[in-house]
Amino acid sequence: MRNNSAQVFVYFTGPGWELFKQYEFMSEICTERMPVISQLGGSDAVLSSALTGKTPVCHGQFSSWYFKRTSSLKDVSRKVMLLLSGLPSGYFGKIAAPIRSLRHLCPEKGVGSELKPHHFHPLKSIIDIVHENRVPHYIAKIHAGQLAQTFSTLRKRMQRRSVRFAFIQIDEMDPMLHLSPYDEHSILQRFKMFEKELKLTHDTGVKAYNDFQLCVLSGHGITIAPDKIDVRRKVDRLNLDFGHDYHAAYDPTMARFWFENNQARSIIIDRLRRIPHSHILSDTEKSRYGVNFQENIFGEVILLLNPGYQIYPNDALRQPLLGMHGYAPDDKHSLGACLSSAKINPQIKWVGNFFDIMTDAIAPAIVQDVV
Numbered sequence: 001m002r003n004n005s006a007q008v009f010v011y012f013t014g015p016g017w018e019l020f021k022q023y024e025f026m027s028e029i030c031t032e033r034m035p036v037i038s039q040l041g042g043s044d045a046v047l048s049s050a051l052t053g054k055t056p057v058c059h060g061q062f063s064s065w066y067f068k069r070t071s072s073l074k075d076v077s078r079k080v081m082l083l084l085s086g087l088p089s090g091y092f093g094k095i096a097a098p099i100r101s102l103r104h105l106c107p108e109k110g111v112g113s114e115l116k117p118h119h120f121h122p123l124k125s126i127i128d129i130v131h132e133n134r135v136p137h138y139i140a141k142i143h144a145g146q147l148a149q150t151f152s153t154l155r156k157r158m159q160r161r162s163v164r165f166a167f168i169q170i171d172e173m174d175p176m177l178h179l180s181p182y183d184e185h186s187i188l189q190r191f192k193m194f195e196k197e198l199k200l201t202h203d204t205g206v207k208a209y210n211d212f213q214l215c216v217l218s219g220h221g222i223t224i225a226p227d228k229i230d231v232r233r234k235v236d237r238l239n240l241d242f243g244h245d246y247h248a249a250y251d252p253t254m255a256r257f258w259f260e261n262n263q264a265r266s267i268i269i270d271r272l273r274r275i276p277h278s279h280i281l282s283d284t285e286k287s288r289y290g291v292n293f294q295e296n297i298f299g300e301v302i303l304l305l306n307p308g309y310q311i312y313p314n315d316a317l318r319q320p321l322l323g324m325h326g327y328a329p330d331d332k333h334s335l336g337a338c339l340s341s342a343k344i345n346p347q348i349k350w351v352g353n354f355f356d357i358m359t360d361a362i363a364p365a366i367v368q369d370v371v
Contacts, residue, residue: 055290
């Protein structure tokens, strides 16, 4: 028996609630609209929360590097090879690895493979649930130049009613918003291009199925951040021995530290507290954001910058970017979004609740198959 209902979820990286609202993106079809609180961390952390319904402390994705004491030749060789080949950055381009930290800092695992089954094992993502229950699906991450082809393939399958669940990830706007967040003309043109494909997909779905829903999701927005703070230089001037007294990883919006002795801890914390436009995350904040990792693998002390500022130089980018994300997830420019052609559960408040929306959407298909 062919499927009589289908749900298509399109996940955007880059444009958040503020841009969707400003440009009235998909407002004619997706009339149910609400902002959602994002997730602290890189884009991969946000996507991982959307796919699993969990915070980073559970799914393991947070930032580019984590701390692990190792001196084995195998581990060091692996990190050197990653450094030479280039590790994808959650912000843009390739990570400029902290060479002086190769002994103890390890690159985050699995970035870019979040849409594969078993990626979060033992956690189950929506991808796992769809595969395990054999829900007819179409799951894709759109790469450069593949937008029209990807949606065309989806629509052909929808016309045959061979899809009950679709999840499409679009990262195309993220680099543009990092580089040119003021370019309203280019933003509008991209939105029109996406709207064309989404409207065609909605029209196809309404004709093919008795019950069809199109839902546009955004994990985070973008913040214009023209001001730079050289946190590394301020710490380097403390006359402490990097690698002996402390270790550090500098992300564009966070500086993360590990300590070998209490004196270094005290001196660095005192200096960090005097850096303007930033604050050290409290234990309460770490718990609220879900980044209170055991053994503090992503940082004993985490300095978070205020929106509009970025750490530069840093370990993720070779050049500063005008648009940035990774700030406090409840800041208005950090907010993600949920735009739907059907009624939205009012309990949806956080990007991790996207998982709830998607599991609710496929529940009838699972029940039907069981019966």
